[in-house]
Amino acid sequence: MREFGYQRAVDVAGAVAVLEADPQARVLGGGTNLVDLMKTGVERPGLLVDVRELPLNQVELTDEGGLRIGATVTNSDLAAHPEVRRRYPALTQAVLAGASGQLRNMATVGGNLLQRTRCGYFGDVAQPCNKRTPGSGCPALAGEHHNSAILGASDHCVAVHPSDMAVALTAFDAVVSYETGDGPGELPIADFYLPVGDAPHRETALPQGALITGVTLPAAPVAAASRYRKVRERASYAFAIGSVAAALDVEAGVVRDVRLALGAVASRPWRALQAERLLKGAPADARTFAAAADAELAAARPLAHNGYKVTLTRNLVVAILTELAEEAAR
Template identity: 60%
Template sequence: MKPFAYLRPASAAEAVRLGAARPGSRFLGGGTNLVDLMKLGVETPGLLIDIGGLPLDQVTRTPDGGLRIGATVRNSDLAAHPDVRVHYPALSQALLAGASGQLRNTATTGGNLLQRTRCPYFQDISKPCNKRSPGSGCPAREGAHRDLAVLGHSAECVATNPSDMAVALAALDATVLLLGPEGERAVPLTEFHRLPGENPDQDTVVRPGELITDVLLPPRPDGAVSLYRKARDRASYAFALASVAALVQVRDGRITHAALAFGGLAHRPWRARTAEGVLRGAPATRATFARAADAELDAARPLRDNAFKVDLARRMAVDALGELTGQPAPTT
């Protein structure tokens, strides 16, 4: 491992000042992704700024009835929080579907959002990778890409975002609060992560020196229900082949509010706006759900070995919406 400096700021403002003054520095929360990448030689920060001691570890209700989640709240604590379990079950389910219990006890809210969008080539410094070394190429396109993107990818990168939590937050219309040298700004979770385009090395819209301080959740719509479902190769401790977070509100048999997001399919959590447009105002039937999923996934561009993800995501979306609205899958 290459040598690096280590500092523990006394405040968020001091952390931002230190980060802005030292290009290439990194904020350290739980370190479950960053430290691994440092061991692999993928990340080589000259300075780690440990924010673990800052007062950013609380979950509080906002005046409008939503939640404010501090950046250093541990994933396990957030999953178990009563307000999350009752009002935002999709978020609790997504957190419990991610990683292992030991990692959830260490990983933080902000760190989860900032974990690198990646594939095996990114983590192997003996291989070219546009995300790690811009302009070097993307061997995944013709190589091992079974687990990689079918939506929103580019000629430069087909990696997928690994976060389960972020998929649920996307469906729940979360907002990320950032503190930087120029002050505080709010970024919708759906705009926080970038698609690869020609610059796959830039995972997020975070600017140099900016620190995630909180994530805001709006109040749940009256009567809305939510869930998160994940398909993976192993029963635990595996990234999603595909996942879905859904929130729906139904009145008189029709869908009055719908939010849907996919994971495991793209460089960022994929908010399914096209599908939502089909769902809103339509009858809450499995035929509607299938039509909505098909409309969204028509944009998929699978590679040689991952076309199965399109049908998998479609089935998961239909089943998730069916479960939420009491429209179970037909038995055979």
Template identity: 60%
Template sequence: MKPFAYLRAETVADAVRACAAHPGAKFLGGGTNLVDLMKLGVEAPGLLVDVSRLPLDQVTDTAEGGLRVGATVRNSDLAAHPAVRTRYSALSQALLAGASGQLRNIATTGGNLLQRTRCPYFQDTSKPCNKREPGTGCPAREGAHRDLAVIGYSEDCVATHPSDMAVALAALDADVVLHGPEGERTVPVTGFHRLPGDNPDADTVVRPGELVTEVLLPPLPDGTVCLYRKARDRASYAFALASVAAVLRVRDGRIEHAALAFGGLAHRPWRARAAEEILLGAPATEATFLRAADAELAAARPLRDNAFKVRLARHLAVDALAELTART
């Protein structure tokens, strides 16, 4: 690990200023991923700006009836928050499906969004990786890729985004508030993470020096239900092989609102717009759900060892929609 400076920021403005003034600076939240990556030599920031004690640790109601989640709210606290548990149960479930109790106690909302892929080649500095070192190549395409992407990947990168929380936020149409040197802006979660394209080194659209300060959850109209389901190698403390977040409102047997997002399949939480198009206005039946899932997953191009993920995602989506329908 290279020597680095450490600064504890007292205000958002201070944090942004400190980071902007120091190329190669990184914000430090819970550190559950960043510090690991520093130990591995994957990240080598010259300055850590600790934002974990900024006054961003509250969950509050918005005027519109949604929720405002501060970026430093710990994953455990967010999962346990009564408003999250009752109104956004998919988010609570997603958080609790991630990592371990110890990690959730320290990991932050902002940091969870910004965690990096667990692709084994990305984490090993003795090997090529376009995400870590652009232009060096992607050994995962022909190598160990059972856990990696089946959709939306590129020649250059087949990494997946590891977050569970972000998948639920994508289906819930949450927004991310960013503060940067040029002011504040809001980005939808669905547009926050990128596809790899030919520059997989950029995971997100966050600009240099920008700090995640809040996540905004819009209100869900009455009668809307949601859930998160995850399949994994062991019962706890394992990343998703595939996961799904589903939000549904059914009236008189017809789907009035549907939002579906997949985790574990792509470089970002995969919002299933093609599926939603089929779901919207259609009868809430298994036939519809199958058609919707297949429409979305038709774009999947599994690698040699991960075709099972497509089938898994299809099952998760259909079952999640069926379960939500049964609840309405």
């Protein structure tokens, strides 16, 4: 690890001023992702700006009935918060599925959102990678890609986004708040993560030097009946090979409202809008759920060794929606 500077931020304005003045500066929250990448040489910041002591560590109810989550709230505190567990149980489940207890105690909400989309080649500086060195190539296309993207990928990158939390936040239309030298700004999470396109090194729409200050979850009554399901290659801490965040509101056997987001299938959390459109107003049964999943996955373009993800994701969608429908019928 090469030498770097360290500065502890005492207020948001001061942190933003440092970040905007130095393009080589990076925000340090819990460091559970950034420090690992620094050790391998993938990230080489000249300065770390420690934001852990900023007053951004609260979870608060909004006037509209949603929640505002500060950027430095730890994953452990978020998962344990009673209002998160009551109003958005899928978010609690996603956070608990995302890492070991030790990592959750350190990791922050803002840092989780900024996890680098990656595959094994991204973490190996001896290999080419368009995310690390634009134009150098994507060896995963013809190499190891069993956990690569099946939706929204390009010839420039097939890595998948690693966050579980972000999948649940995507299902519930979260809005990311940030601060710049020009003042505050907001990005719906649907716009926060950029499509991979031909510039996979650009992962978010955050302006240069911006500091994430929090995430707002709009009021969503359907979210109270929600669930997150994750499949991984070992039961202990591991990235997903498929995941689903779902919420379902059923009345008289008919889907009144639904939210559905997929993880480990694309370079960003994937909102299943096509499936949601087909489900609303349709019978809440396994046949409908399967048809909706098939419609969403019709755009899948698997590589030679990750086609299993289409079947896996379809089965996850059907299973989790069926469970939610059965609970609603009790």
